[in-house]
Amino acid sequence: MFVNIKELKISTLIHWHLGTLLLVFTFLYLPLKIYAQKDSLRRQKLQEVEIVGKERPIESSAPIQVIRNQDLKTLPTLQLSDALKFMSGIVIKDYGGVGGMKTVAVRGLGSQHTGVAYDGIPLSDCQTGQIDLSRISTDNVKALSLQIGREEDIFVPARLFACASLINIVTEEPKFKDNKPVNLQFAFTGGSFGLINPYLLIENRIKKKKNPEDSFYAWSLKINYLQSKGNYPFDLHYGFGEHDSVSHERRSNSDVRTLQTEANFYAYFNPKSKLNFKIYYYWSERGLPGATILYNLENDQRLSNHNAFGQLHFEHHFSEKVAYQCNAKFNYDQTHYLDPHYHNLEGKLDNTYIQREYYLSNSVLYKPFRQWHLSLSNDLFYNNMNANLRDFVEPGRFSCLTVLASSFTSKYVNFSANLLHTYVFNHVKYGEAPKNENHLSPSAGLSIMPLGKHDFIIRLLYKNIFRMPSFNDLYYREVGNINLNPEKTNQFNAGLTYEHSWLGRIDLSTSADVYYNLVKDKIVAIPSRNLFVWSMLNYGKVNILGCEINLQFSYRIIKQLKVNLMGSYSYQHAADMTDPNSKTYGQQIPYTPFHSGSAAINFETPWFTVGYAVIASGIRYALGQNTPANQLDPYADQSIFIGHDFNIKDKVTLGFKAEMLNIANEQYEIVRNYPMQGRSFRIKLTLRY
Secondary structure, eight states: OOOOGGGSOHHHHHHHHHHHHHHHIIIIIHHHHTTOOOOHHHHHHHHHHHHTTOSOOTTOSSOEEEEEHHHHTTSOOSBHHHHHTTSTTEEEEEOSSTTSOEEEEETTOOGGGEEEEETTEEOOOTTTSSOOGGGOBOTTEEEEEEEESSOSOSSSOGGGGSSSEEEEEEEOOOOOOTTOSEEEEEEEEEETTTEEEEEEEEEEEEEOOOSTTSOEEEEEEEEEEEEEOOOOEEEEEOSSSTTOOEEEEEOOSOOEEEEEEEEEEEEEEETTEEEEEEEEEEEEEEEOOOOOBTTBOOOOOEEEEEEEEEEEEEEEEOSSSEEEEEEEEEEEEEEEEEETTOSSTTSSEEEEEEEEEEEEEEEEEEEEETTEEEEEEEEEEEEEEEESSTTOOOEEEEEEEEEEEEEEEOSSEEEEEEEEEEEEEEEESSSOOOOOEEEEEEEEEEEEOTTSSSSEEEEEEEEEEEEOOOHHHHHOTTTOOTTOOOEEEEEEEEEEEEEEEETTTEEEEEEEEEEEEEEEEEEEEEEOSSSSOEEEEEEEEEEEEEEEEEEEEEEEEETTEEEEEEEEEEEEEEEEOSOTTSTTTTSBOTTOOSEEEEEEEEEEOSSOEEEEEEEEEOOEESSSSOOGGGEEOOEEEEEEEEEEEEEEETTEEEEEEEEEESTTOOOOEEETTEEOOOSEEEEEEEEEO
């Protein structure tokens, strides 16, 4: 590991000792308590832990948006990125087609500031610092939430406090009805341009739970395969203005094949203790379509990826006041990039990058009083990366995160605060390593219920956040910049939320937020020749001012007829304020629209559900200079669907969903010179037993 112990600071050793003490506490004290006397209060608590507060708590001091399973069924979604486009404040960088890379930026901050948690444990990529959302399917997702600023649930790993916003993916746990020991679900999606996507879910109950005091064991297996030719047509423009000449072309080298498998084991030892274990494997092989620059449409670069991880979550409640959880994970990721016509001595680029992560998290929750909760979490993780490149630096990074969090809730006020300490120790096998980092990040939130009810909430939030450049940012031969500085951000938010129901037929939920982010040494990634070769730049100072409005409305007209409406709007002004003498001073940073929004409406009837959705964006700029030549045109991507579930036999359900995407066949780009897919069709059939 090439770690020089003498260079480690005292604070690091303290954190190591803290992690060690928590482990000793786990393995010595926990076995004595795990079979302690059971009580009914803990029976209620386990249900709360199972949900983990991922349903939207209106009293939260942090803005939260939630899309639930029933919402996903009525939206044009195939991958996680499709669903996130319907949330406010989000900018999805989509490079076109099913197989195109899709990354997310929230409120003008980079993708690396957005954490992604999968069943409560963070996903990671030390190589790029961002998660490609095209990897994650929406099948079997119970709820998808976006939380801005801070994690409201304080009984979570410290790493979830270390991001500016958090995308939380909660999957369905096995539920067995009518004494069935097995659940089966098979789905098949087919669509335009060679889209084939079969999905299989098997759930098996190992031991039946006869009453709440009994233990319960189950396992599940998910297999998801996807392939697409991606050869959709697009219009290529050769100039600007009304006399622009246009040719009709077809996208090439945009094929993709992916395989995602996941096995889960669930063990509920008693109402106080549970353990979940997950093994995950992902494989992909895809072409990298090049930028459509005038007459150069051919590209033959290939990218393949192998990602595997195993993660474990254990949780035990000693009493009403004390709880403990442990999370552990190992992650392996291999990326292979091939450019068969690169101009070097070998005549090609054939690079393989391998990254590993070892992760351990321990958390303790203490409730001195019913309204006051305290938590202490410590995360230790080590990342390294190597490659088949001559004289590659082989970087490694040890990180230690410790957070002390507190929350207080009363009838009229909810206050929460936390202090996060981050220590990062960098080393390389060859060359000079970046400096180590030692940083404190405070956060505080306040929500006020002036009427003593949860219908109307006023909330305020402040958060200081810190992130290191990723290994990609620093070391990639075609990308890296060893002189990049870490990003430091201060976030401010003020908002209102109102929810109410009338007569059991009308439900309304609306929120509005104003935010201001101050970013120092912002790192911006801009694609250059293709999706693999980017340029990394430090913007010394960026000020981001914005507002968001969200609305959800439903009205049950009669017993079997219901209309649902959801909408969002965002305004962002993210300006480069680094150098008053620069040509980009005061201008919008690349790929951040001033205006964006979405809307969806659907009608539920006894025979079918039909719906319409639109995603819209205003102008953006491909470069820092906001000139007409760098401007990307606004767009509106509209889709419609029809679907229904039928009970065809006892315990057997057949579902179908037909979608027409981009019904206006609008030709647009989210990233300059990477055209998006035009009109297309998808049909999904689902069989459940």
